[in-house]
Amino acid sequence: MMKTHWRLKWDIFLSFQRETSHSFTDRLNEVLIKEHVRVWKCQVKRKNQVLGPSLVEAIEDSVAFIVVLSPDYAKSHWCLKKLAKLCDLRSLGRPILPIFYEVDPWKASQRNCPFDMDFEEHSKKFGEEEIQRWREAMKIVGNISGYFVSLATTMVWNQEEMRSLQASDLIELVVKSVLAQVSNTPEKVGEYSVGLESRVQDLMNLINLKPSCDDVQILGLYRMGGIGKTTLAKAFYNKIIAEFEHRVFISNVRENSSDQDGLVNLQKSFIKALLHSVPEIEDANGGIDKIRTSVHAKKILVVLDDVDNVDQLNALVGEKSWYGEGTVIVITTRDEEILSRLSVNQKYEVNCLTEMQALKLFSYHSLGKERTNRESYRVVKEDCQDNRTLAIGY
DSSP states (O other): OOOOBOOOSEEEEEEEOGGGTTTHHHHHHHHHHHTTOOEEEOOOOOSSSSOOHHHHHHHHTEEEEEEEEOTTGGGOHHHHHHHHHHHHHHTTTOOEEEEEESSOHHHHTSTTOTTHHHHHHHTTTSOHHHHHHHHHHHHHHHTSOOEEEETTTTEEEETTTOOEEEHHHHHHHHHHHHHHHHTTSSSOOOSSOSSHHHHHHHHHHHSOOOTTOOSOEEEEEEOSTTSSHHHHHHHHHHHHGGGOSEEEEEOOHHHHHTSTTHHHHHHHHHHHHHHSSOOOOSSHHHHHHHHHHHHTTOOEEEEEEEEOOHHHHHHHTOOGGGSOTTOEEEEEESOHHHHHTTTOSEEEEOOOOOHHHHHHHHHHHHHSOSOOOHHHHHHHHHHHHHTTOOOOOO
16 A cells, blocks of 8 residues: 655644743753654744644644743633643644643643632633633643752652753653654654765755756756665655655655556655645546646745656656745665656765665664674674675665
8 A cells, every 4th residue: 555655744733831931941852852852842922813824834744742831821811822722632642742841731621720820810801602712722731741940959750750860851851752753754754874974965965956046956866776765855854844845755656557557556655745635536637637726836845756757747746837936955875867857957976885884783683783703793894794785785
């Protein structure tokens, strides 16, 4: 069964009140970013009473949510509106990780919670239905296992394990929990890679991601099978995805197009990734028309993995003129000739790992560790040479 691949734009939506933004929240945000977690951290002041489209899109486009529930959190009706929205999405499988910052987690879920006075104040401007929705959201979050931060003792407790930790250790635990959540996103790259970051940087240097870019850019990755093209394409896709509102990642094009109605199914996957609904398509020509309509004037990130026929590209990508300014299309293939027949802006040959890189990778997968002693290193090297092969993928 063919899988459809699309990835949410943000890993984490960080919800907090401003009084924590220069201390705990900032430190947490910095560590998450260092771990290459894509964080939406909203600090925009709003004049009207409605969540703006960009904020709603950011919430809906996030894998998971961190709520830093501080004493003044409920004083902001914006925080409460966001909290209610997060709880709506939690019912659809989006996890919430609460951090109770100087707030008793056991009281936050109670009817007479510490935020009652804030709810009373908001009731002067907002209707009972909305106030009740906010109260229910607060109750939901209060019942979720999370972390409690007490500045008085400079200690924190994991709500499940009830063990004391230093604040820096708490942030480390939160980050580990976050990484476990976002690792379930579709374009997962192997947990151990060698030489990948430098190759991603090579691709970054080939593509113009500046807002002023008015071109539709096509980047082709080529070389033999098993060299690591797919892993590189995924890592590059994950690196730049935040620059695009619309994105598509289609894996195993060669294999899936060979199935009955393969191209039509790929076209459906392409459109579903953009519109999040499965279109009615009778044949490949009809699919091309629907793709043309779906991509019209949109800035899109597209990855087509393992292409082996120009007809596949014609059926899935169509013409550059259909796309909006700034669109980036990445194609991986074993056949460089396919790229030569297309309007490819840049071609990138994915070379084998160096002997040392290949040995490190082989050692990790065979011995379970990156570094080996001299004897283990000799055995690994001899094994590679005896089999006349070196690990070349990621």
